[in-house]
Amino acid sequence: MDAEGPEIEQFADRAIYELHIRDFSATDETVLEELRGTYAAFALPDTDGANHLRTLAEAGMNTLHLLPSFDIATIEEDRAEQLVPDVPVDAAPDSEEQQAAVTAVADQDAFNWGYDPFHFNVPEGSYASDGSQDGGDRTAEFRLMVGGIHDLGYDVVLDEVFNHTAQSGQG
Numbered sequence: 001m002d003a004e005g006p007e008i009e010q011f012a013d014r015a016i017y018e019l020h021i022r023d024f025s026a027t028d029e030t031v032l033e034e035l036r037g038t039y040a041a042f043a044l045p046d047t048d049g050a051n052h053l054r055t056l057a058e059a060g061m062n063t064l065h066l067l068p069s070f071d072i073a074t075i076e077e078d079r080a081e082q083l084v085p086d087v088p089v090d091a092a093p094d095s096e097e098q099q100a101a102v103t104a105v106a107d108q109d110a111f112n113w114g115y116d117p118f119h120f121n122v123p124e125g126s127y128a129s130d131g132s133q134d135g136g137d138r139t140a141e142f143r144l145m146v147g148g149i150h151d152l153g154y155d156v157v158l159d160e161v162f163n164h165t166a167q168s169g170q171g
Contacts, residue, residue, distance in 0.1 A: 006062055079110065120162070
């Protein structure tokens, strides 16, 4: 995808939608299972998520602010190694059972806001599809995502906060 983002002449003209890359498609059943939660999901033209973003763009939304997308220190990049919470089927979202299940795998699952970057300006590997997690392949898939977002009518803004780090000093 070589689509260019929309030209937004004045900053005051931006209508910004904030979005987490993995959450965009992690549970979207219109996305192939192996592409859920990945950069590539943004390039699929007819998914629930893409259709929702297209509807928002038609209503005037023009900028997609992606939560941190750079190499995250505390996410296992191999999705097969990530744990999934075993939430009881009848547990309410605010129940102690649901909270206990999520807490039990909190440091080993895929959920992370990304404010603990390991390498700035290197795309997070766990958001790349299997087979595209290493080297330039993850960058190519990141670019595919940006092209898909442009195709939906959005400019892209990346969240990068340099004072948020996984370690400092001698760490």
